[in-house]
Amino acid sequence: MKPRMLPWAVENEGTHNFNEEDLTAGWSHKSIAFVAGLGTFGVNRMLITPAGCAGRFGSMVISAEIxxxxxxGREFCRYYNGGKCxxxxxxCPTGALQVDGLDKQTCYRRLLEVAGQFTDLGLCDVCSKCALGPCATGPA
Ligand code: SF4
Ligand code: SF4
Structure with missing residues (x-):
């Protein structure tokens, strides 16, 4: 069967497609990557793939049967795999990230603080200290 693009999928932004009030997103590239079997979630709430977690996903839904x-077959996060990482x-400079939860509002405030320091570069709402561990470039 010939794949057919869904029109609303084409219009979806690659990034910054979330609600800035409650920090929820109607479309999660990361969740789609998980559903597609690309990796496992780490303590850092990122998806760790065979290539690591320090990357970015894009997604597209098509009607083809693949x-x-x-x-x-195992956890890619060292901690979830029985290690002590x-x-x-x-x-995490803010304490937003804990083993049992992520305070998204605290995390996002940090991102905006960073953005405020580099306004000459455009929007730089980044931090990602939690993405620089041993899972950055590969699984445990
Ligand atoms: S830094 Fe360690 S504990 Fe955190 S997600 Fe990566 S492997 Fe897991
Ligand atoms: S992006 Fe920064 S503030 Fe947010 S959880 Fe990761 S290390 Fe913590």
């Missing part, structure tokens, strides 16, 4: 990618939690 054989599913086999899911990873927690680099991400230790290096």
């Amino acid at each position: 054989p599913p990618t086999p899911r990873p 927690l680099y991400c939690v230790t290096n």
Whole structure:
């Protein structure tokens, strides 16, 4: 069957497509990557793939029937795999990231603080200290 593009999928922004009040998103590229079997979630709430977590996903929904990618047979996060890592939690400058939760509002305030320091570069609402651990470039 010939794949057919969904018109609303084409219009979806690649980034900054979230509600800035409650920090929810109607369309999560990361969640779609998980559903597609690309990796497992780490303590840092990022999806760790065989290439690591320090990347960015894009997604597109089509109607073609494609054989599913086999899911990873194990956790890619060292902590969830029985290790003692927690680099991400230790290096979060705000305390927003904990093993049992992520305070998205605190995290987002930090991103906006950084953006305020680099206004000459355009919108730089970034931090990502939690993405620089051993899972940045590969699984445990
Ligand atoms: S830094 Fe360590 S504990 Fe945190 S997500 Fe990566 S592997 Fe897991
Ligand atoms: S982006 Fe920065 S503030 Fe937010 S959870 Fe990661 S390390 Fe913490």
